[in-house]
Amino acid sequence: MPGPDPAGPEELALLQYTSGSTTQPRGVMLSHRALLANQEMLRRHFAVEPGNTLVSWLPTYHDMGLCLGILQPLYSGAQAVVMAPETFVMRPERWLRALSGRPGAMTAAPDTAYAWCTRRTREAAKTGLDLSGWRVAITGAEPIRPETLRGFQSAFGGCGLPATAATPAYGLAEATLFVTSSPADAPPTVRSYARDALAAGRAEEAAGVELVSCGEPAPGVEIAIVDPATLHVLPPRRVGEIWVRSPANGTGYWGRPELSRETFDVRLKSHGRGWLRTGDLGFLDGPELFVTGRRKDVIVVNGANYHPQDFEVLATAAHPLFDGELAVACWTGERVTILVEAADRTDPGALTTAAAAAVRAVTAELPVDTEVVAVTRGRIPRTTSGKPRRHECARRFRDGEVPVLTRWPQRKRLPDTG
Secondary structure, three states: OOOOOOOOOOEEEEEEOOOOOOOOOEEEEEEHHHHHHHHHHHHHHOOOOOOOEEEEOOOOOOHHHHHHHHHHHHHHOOEEEEOOHHHHHHOOHHHHHHHOOOOOEEEEEEHHHHHHHHHHOOHHHHOOOOOOOEEEEEEEOOOOOHHHHHHHHHHHHHHOOOOOOEEEEEEOHHHOOEEEEOOOOOOOOEEEEOHHHHHOOEOOEOOOEEEEEOOEEOOOOEEEEEOOOOOOEOOOOEOEEEEEEOOOOOOEEOOOHHHHHHHHOEEEOOOEEEEEEEEEEEEEEOOEEEEEEEHHHOEEEOOEEEOHHHHHHHHHOOOHHHOOOOEEEEEOOOOEEEEEEEOOOOOHHHHHHHHHHHHHHHHHHOOOOEEEEEEEOOOOOEOOOOOEOHHHHHHHHHOOOOOEEEEEOOOOOOOOOO
């Protein structure tokens, strides 16, 4: 049964960590109308029915955890299984157990959660798992990594996980949650684009960077790819800032009127007012949205634009010790520094070898001065959705607040000649 008609003028302040926040939570003001409109989008797109079960371990102050884990079951009449976040973190197979044997099961989590589940679930824990009924596994919180999708399917396909379960999507708290999604009954779409062309702002299909489609906008939602300097809409396959016009858009940030005006009700040169500036970068290839990163995270070197993911993927794939570990690339003043998490007890010599291999792999593809630093696991700051806070990483690294296990190149300080 569908929920009530999206109506009602009353507003509430919803405190969340937004995708662009680097320091503290921003209070996003959402109207009752926006909440209901987004719930109806979710219900229709994912065909949520009372017979479905939505399983969530995400905290309820997170937009995905609140809207999908709590509100959607109430709105659609579906069943809900709600777990404590620490339950998943300590033993991720408990998430799979909660989904096992449930026809029409649905869940949502950031990309990092699927990677964590793949790494931490041992073969013995898969015994008895029946994931054949897992219909929708929404994955979001950019970037969505192709290797995560493939690794998760490889790890749990033997437990019956359908190849169509993974459902990449794009959303943000400022739009309540849901903006775009791939179909719920088809495998994810992954395409490869030329690295040099992407650095110049063009999406040209060729061997190079693999990107995951986040699908098409929900009905009633408009997306524009905008040149942030001129505010003109860019043509297809041109990289620009993602702008959204939706009945589920928020009305502003609590107590921050200037920032609200700059974000929630901006005007395009040829498309009028009412647009939300997301701060995310991407492009449209046909009707599908591909997200390339955050505007404020772009690294500009010699006039070329590089996204942190370009460095991170190459570094973690370069050596088994870094495989599956969290990596964060950031500009630290003179070069790109890639921080890669590792266990404290890893042999220092082996870590140095891995760091050197990562530098070679990165610089073979990207003409940028790069260093790789192995740091203690768990010391990279993240948002509530598991995404690294890159600017905070750079600050802590410059200020010596990040425990360094090893680095490459091992730069020597020149003697002070006075």
